[in-house]
Amino acid sequence: MTGFTYGGRAGATYGGEDGGTYGIDGRIDQLSSTRVPASGWYVEIDHPSGATHTPSILDDGAQVVPRVNGLPRIRIPVSKSTKWQADAFELAPVRVWLDGERQPAEVLLDVEQRPGRTVLVTRGGEQLRERVETEFESKPVHVAAEELIASETDYAAHVDVPVTTETEDVVQDVDTDADWAAVTQSVDLSTRPLEIVDGQLQQQQSCFVSEAEDADRKDSGADDSDQYSRGFIEQIRQSTHYLEWDFTPEYTIPSEAVGVQLLEVNDSDVHACDIILDVGGAEYTLFSFSGGEGVQRGWFDAASDSRSSSPYDGPDLPAGETVTLIVRGTTSSGTEYGIDVVALADMRYEYTWDTEVHEPGGFLDGPELYPVEPTRLDRATTVQSVTGGELTTAFDHVDGEQSVGITNDGDDALVTASNSETVTADFDSRTGSIQAELTLSRRPLDQNAQSATPRYGYEGQSVSSLTLTGYFDDMPLVLNRSFDARLVDVLRELAERLGDFVFAFELDDDGGHVEWTRREQRTTTVDASLADFELVTTRDPIERAIVYGSNQTVRREQITADHGTPVSLQHKRLSEGTVDVYNPDTQETYEQGEDYTISHRDGTITALADGDLVDDATYRVDYEFQTRGEYILSDVDPADANTEVKDITGLTTDRACGQAAMRIVETGKEPRHEVTATWPPDADLPPVTDALIVEEFPIDVPIQTRQVEGAPEEIVTTGGSRRPVEDVITEINERFSSLSRRV
Incomplete structure (x- = not known):
């Protein structure tokens, strides 16, 4: 170059x-x-x-x-x-x-x-001073360094593959309402056919079906035939005729997904009528027959079909509020408009729009009442690199299109197992998180037929527990980072802030090359007589670590009031001013001090006998809590342990805090040896990428050089054994701040 x-x-x-x-x-x-x-x-x-x-x-x-x-x-x-x-x-x-x-x-x-x-x-190393603009989504640090050296310089890259240690740990363990709420914070359950009830994630109905003759209010004609569902249809024959069906969605259906389906019957002279959806007292006319049109037996979506002159442009259909489908005669034109079955549906999902009864006077196979609903739960961010994982669940059944899956990199890395409660994966590449996917499904069209329309798909599915285990190693990663700096500064940040690496530039007759390795992976033995070595040992091992992370929000956790007795919430360390206790049916909110007291430290609610909380009644609680985790050596008494307390605000779960605490203890449990070596001014120094094993020294651990200072009369090197705990905390902070940028 x-x-x-x-x-x-x-x-x-x-x-x-x-x-x-x-x-x-x-x-x-x-x-x-x-x-x-x-x-x-x-x-x-x-x-x-x-x-x-x-x-x-x-x-x-x-x-x-x-x-x-x-x-x-x-x-x-x-x-x-x-x-x-x-x-x-x-x-x-x-x-x-x-x-x-x-x-x-x-x-x-x-x-x-x-x-x-x-x-x-x-x-x-002049080429390392060149400016580079680059970004990485997820890549091992040593690979990122090697690619940069190869692409941005003519230098050779002599990069060691880091030696890693493998572990596994549970990152999500779910079996309560609060647990499910914690892993679905990124899922908008208010607009999805899912709900958390009694420690389960269960499906809600997404399609509401009614026989035409079961209209809630009607003044119409009727006809019967074995080709119709249940053998009957309703007909608009006069300008005064009308049919009304009430439907109450269990969750909010977005306006763009609203489907208003009518199974029409053959007719060459349709009676004039309007098809209307009443939402909150406001009527939205979806389609108007002027009279005399012809239709064939089939489903017509009046809300969005190409035939529809006025597709639905009203508001979202709110959960728990009744909407009404109306077919109303207008003029005397035409003979009749026959309707067999009607449905209000969330059209984000697929259904079987069946038109043929299973036997004369029988029923239709569909449309199914429940959807097939894949749901990607919240990512579990991890202190170490994710190489694989295992998901174990408990479903009420595994029929239909039910499946489970895990990924560490979105759709590209998703591994699924159909009709199963478990899945295991070894991923092709490492990342800093792992994520579970659950596909809840109605039963298939060949199981549990009922004597009604629809014959199939009238049962939803639920999952009562989930355990997500991650397989890890300690390979440092660069995640969701962009750089615009001199190459040497980018390499330094990769080495020191995102990992525990050392590099150095060297030159021979074949050209320049960059030596890159992990701390203490390369070693050189030196004689103690070659320099004046000064050793300082700090014997203050970390035996226990407590790590506090960021505040997290819990919604709709259920408690049962017990006058005078503290009731424990799922979490402790409640943030002051964030606790709300309310009645989920009436939305009435209660007052702290008048209706209940709080122990923020212990995470308890105590209902007061003279307040408005009824004994043995159930209520919901919203609150924020501070994440916390700790780790202690197995042979140490907590009361006597030398404890390090750290705040790492990027951590969002108790488990992540616990993983960070373990890394702090495992790094800091050994004494740290600091060595200053004074060498002759013309000394042939060992490679600075090599950790030194000094013969005849009172310690037998490698000393990694950290700094070299030159002067006319001497060269002074300083270094130490094991990685400083502060560097580990910096790396964890960098990892989790990078993960938080990935949405």
Whole structure:
């Protein structure tokens, strides 16, 4: 890759004194091996004129200063001269060798004037300074780093696949009203044929069917024939005739989904009439026959059919409120308009619009009263990476189109099992969440026929419990993140904030390369005599962790009043000012202090005998609570445990807080060793990506280098054993803030 701009000057290739050319990526083309001495330091600096300068290097003080998660420097003392400070040498291309081996230098960065010498400071990894704009939805951090290096630079990427630890844990365990409410917060149950009752998620009726002759109010004619459902139809024959059917939806049907279906009978001379839907006392005329039209036996949706002159444009049909379908004669034109069956339906779902009775004078197979309803429950966000999972449920039956499913990446990763209560999956890729899908279904057309229209699909389905288990590993992920920064800064954020990685830039005669690995995955053994090592050990292990997350909302949790006795809610740690107790039938709201008292800490409601709450009566409660989880080592007494308390606001469930607490304890339970090593100024340092195992040291754990400081008289490295707990908390916060951006 050529033509990058450094310091405002294009980095084109320059000619060498021996006729070779030098690319901006630091590679040497056609350069004789005899040009570089086999021992000692050797430096070449290109001038824009095409000349290549080889400064005289002083015998002492040259040093390579690598950078952990950064760009390396080399400090080179040369004969004192001011020429290197000329503008022409600003960020000039540089090549450096030591004992014939290429060193990580690409440009001249700084010039220091010191007594008796000039110090040239070089920098390597220039292509990592280029700006990148990129985004990731879900990808392992090390893969994201490797892809960026490969796509944005000419450097090789030497990336280790992290060693991971696998675990599994229950992330959702549902068997109460409050549990179901907690996992359906993203599902608008008010506009779906689903309800939570007595610890179950159960279907509601989405299609309401009536025989024409069962009209709630009528003044009409009638006819009978074995071809009709139940053998009868109703007819509009006069301008004064009318038919009215009342329907009461159990949930709100959106206006655009309203279907008003009539099973018409053959007639070549339809009597004039209007088809009307009355909603809240307002009449909406859907279709008008002027008289004399012809119709064939079949279903007609007066609310949206292409025949309809005025499709329904009224409001949503509210839950619990009766709407009325009216067929009303208008003039004396035409002979009759015959209707066999009528239906009010939520047309978001499919039904069997049957027209033939199963036997003479019999009934129609459909339309079914209940739908097939796939429902994706709320995602369970996790501290670790999701690799698979298992869903176990309890349905009242598994007939029809019932199914269960799990996914960690929407539809693309959905794994389902039909007519089953369990499903298990190993996902193709890792993400930071897992989600259950339940498809509740009516029974199929060959089961449990009844002697009525519809013969089938008149029973709904329910599910009483659900347990979702996630399979995890600790592979760090980058989730729903976009970046616009220098590549080295993006890599640093991936390494330090989204994972526990280290990287370094290196250079040899084949070109530059980035070494990338997880902390302590690569190790190097060094002799303690090579440097002056100072060890500080902090023995304050974390034995117990308590993690508080964000506030969460609970709606319609049921309680039974017990005068004078605290009744426990599903959750503790109630947020003050968020508790409402009310009668679900009348919507009457009760007053704290007058009708009941609250223990916010314990999560209890106590009904007062002199208040308006009736003893043994059931009520509903809305409230917010703070999520909380904890973890303690198995052999530690909680009363004596060294406890760490943390707030991680991105966590939204008690289980996620518990997972975070476990990671904090597992990270912090071991002592932390901090090591400062002072090396000779010309020391050949071990790779900074390698954790050091120091021979003859009083500890036998690897020490990961965190920082390198260079000075004329020494090089100082600092590092430590195990990852700091603060870094773990930062990673968890980053993960959950990323997940919250994904809706």
